[in-house]
Amino acid sequence: MSDINNLFSQELKILNIGTSKFKDDLEFQGQDVLQLDWVPAAGGDIELLNIIDELSSREDIKEANKKAVERMMNSHPMLIDIDKAINVIPGMKENMILHSGPPIKWERMAGPMKGAVIGALIYEGRAKNEEEAIKIAASGEIEFSPCNEHCAVGPMAGIVSPSMPVHVVYNKTYGNYGYCTINEGLGKVLRYGAFNDEVIERLKWIEEEFAPTMKKALKSIDGGIDIKSIISQAVHMGDECHNRNKAATSLFFREITSYIIDTDVDIDIKKRVLNFIKMNEHYFLNLSMPSCKVATDAAHGVENSTVVTTMARNGVDFGIRVSGLGADQWFTAPANMIKGLMFPGFKEEDANPDIGDSAITETMGIGGFAMGGSPAIVQFVGGTVEDAIGYSEKMYEITVGENTNYSIPTLDFRGSAIGIDIVKVIEKGILPIINTGMAHKVAGIGQVGAGLVSPPMECFKKAILEFNKDN
Template identity: 50%
Template sequence: MIQPDDLLTRPVRAVVAGARLFADTLAAQAVPVVPVDWRPPLAGTEEHLVRVLADPRRERANAEAVRRVLAAQAQLVDVRPARAALGVEPGTFLHAGPPITWERASGPMRGALIGAMLFEGLADTPENAERQLASGAIALEPCHHRGAVGPMAGVVSPSMWMFELADPVHGGRAYCSLNEGLGKVLRYGAYGPEVIERLRWMTAVLGPLLRDAVRRHGPVDVRAIIAQMLQMGDEGHNRNRAGTSLFLRELLADLVGGGAPGDQVAEVVRFVNGNDHFFLNLAMPACKLALDAARDIPGSTMVVAMARNGTDFGIQVSGTGDRWFTGPAEVPAGLYLGAYGPQDANPDIGDSAITETAGIGGFAMAAAPAIVRFVGGEVPDALATSLRMYEITLAEHTAYQIPVFGFRGTPTGIDVTRVARTGILPQINTGIAGRVAGTGQVGAGLVNPPVECFTAALAALADAAPPLG
């Protein structure tokens, strides 16, 4: 046992938790310092944490959730219109994020819905479309409720073509629309003539040619492409250059050999090759397949969806079924296009945070240091972000690996209790939509979910836990 006098005669060694200034001051005086990375839990969560951490089902439930996520496969098996793939009928539109009404919809969500009305021929002017939408004549439903995901506004109408992915391990299916490219596009809330014309070409040419190529080729292993693209400098959310190239290479012979007119094939190849984000709309349903496999496990604290509708940010948790836990979506911090700035930005929007939920995207930024040129920050920030995400996840992915970390698996399986205990929020990298309907994309950046999502989810998990004692 150390005696009081020993403090004056023996070398001092300090263990410091939290107070960085104190630690730096001691280190400057050559005092050995042992830093402890400790943070208080999120305010007001202590009682709920005790209940959830004491749940005897939790450890086994989370192990099962992890097992299912890591075992899930993702194969592109078809390309079909939404009316055939998802049963979307005229007068019904799907959208990104948790449920939303027209009255609460943000500018880009409203713009995308107006554009979908014009595209489907349900209105002849934007004003007429807006009147119908405001009247409640159009049904709105989250993409997630139909087994789909949609980037940004995520609006899906019956005539839009969808990628259809299958998980042969668990039997699941997931869907996503085809990627339009960047700039003034429907998913960012633009609805001008060029947007509608592009959607019509995608319906008449792009969708049918991709369908024929996929059916001729047979299932395309999307999970294998994701694993490879992480080795090639992509992170799977805002950088998909390698993934798009790998996908096009996989299907090119079947596109060319399908007997379609040469000018149409050339158009499709140019469009996909010129759109570095084309593969995002395949990565998203691949991630949804994995996370859907982990749903509905009593006692599990794993997050199985993060999604935003431009007004609300919502999460779903394995152990609480289809219930959404929401909070106000925040405006991303990042880089802006041209003369746009933060005043032009809409709060966070889109289902694409399913990538982070599955362990890629913002969680894998260390695999794609060039991403900082698109979303802001410096290369060390990308590395530090991925390292920080290991603190709030349950596992490391066995297929998705980060080369700079010695091929360590990406941090996978966000744990509500670890978020609450550390105060660390998931990091998402994302595009930024203009807040005014019709604007389109104004930038790209980084954003976190609101704390309220996780405190509410933790409370629900505590309510569902067996009584203590």
């Protein structure tokens, strides 16, 4: 009884749940009001609520999700080689171009992806100029296919053509491979849809000087370079290994330098190769991505699992894939616009909708999920340090486990949230957070900013309806 008396002897605050109009009226009357933002589970959708009740109580799903997450965490990516895409990527053909996101035809491609395809066709010598490239791309002569359906990932437009060198990452725990092109740096680059002479010359240099030198260096390393270890260290040093890779690139540079020096390559070429990595703080992104890819691929195909193993965008559609559903089953919805910081001279309306395979990092529990340990990232994507920590904490509500391999110092070394569960996403109404770059919507211009975005909820609704039907 005394507790109740004490309660009413204190100043009381009014708690408002639901519409903020009541809060506004009370505040106008001089009352102290706390607003609680609340939405019903599954948005109040009765069909989805019934599905959630059924699926969330099934022990076989819980065990399957635990297994999928364990396979992700136990994966051990190693960089073992660099080679041309046609030589190593499964199913790659001379007339094929891989792209980011779910399947899409030339006619529906976004501006930056079309620009990157144009650049790839010029780079490959199939076209002499933009006009010829557009004609070839629209003719049906080229087969377009998602990187993710070929054990590969590509940042932004994600374009991979047969002659392009790719990192070869090996998962020494489960024996599978992942592939990704070489990061070109920032600004006017192919992955953002630029295709001028400078872009093509850089791609040719990567093919003719950089890749052969790196290949020789990697062949001399017994077992390759441990990428998992680098990510783990980099997260402790303030990277989230999606849009901030300063520490990771520095650690990789330290690992590879002596092996490059020991090659029999001309000294001037060695200098150019080392300087290229040194001056490109985003180099490691194209190692982080395939490393996450081999881990999520290892977790795909676990029967009864509701864990997401792919999140990818092509600039038009956002697509997800789920472990317990087929490898060729994409659940798509229109890609969202990114909110963040624009480069000088550009406005939000200049940006293309969300694009790229780099959300594979968030699928693995780093990137946006680890922003709480990367406070400096807010200077690139916007928001505050408090926001970054809040995003990381929020992701635990929609995931299966915590990845102690990638622990976050600012969260008292708590493992990053891992294993996005479509059931929890629908139940909580919380979407995964992704930090990403923005490409100009017009082909040929390049990057215009960076920010934060989430998948459309529709992707998860489609996935859970399909899972319920099949299981």
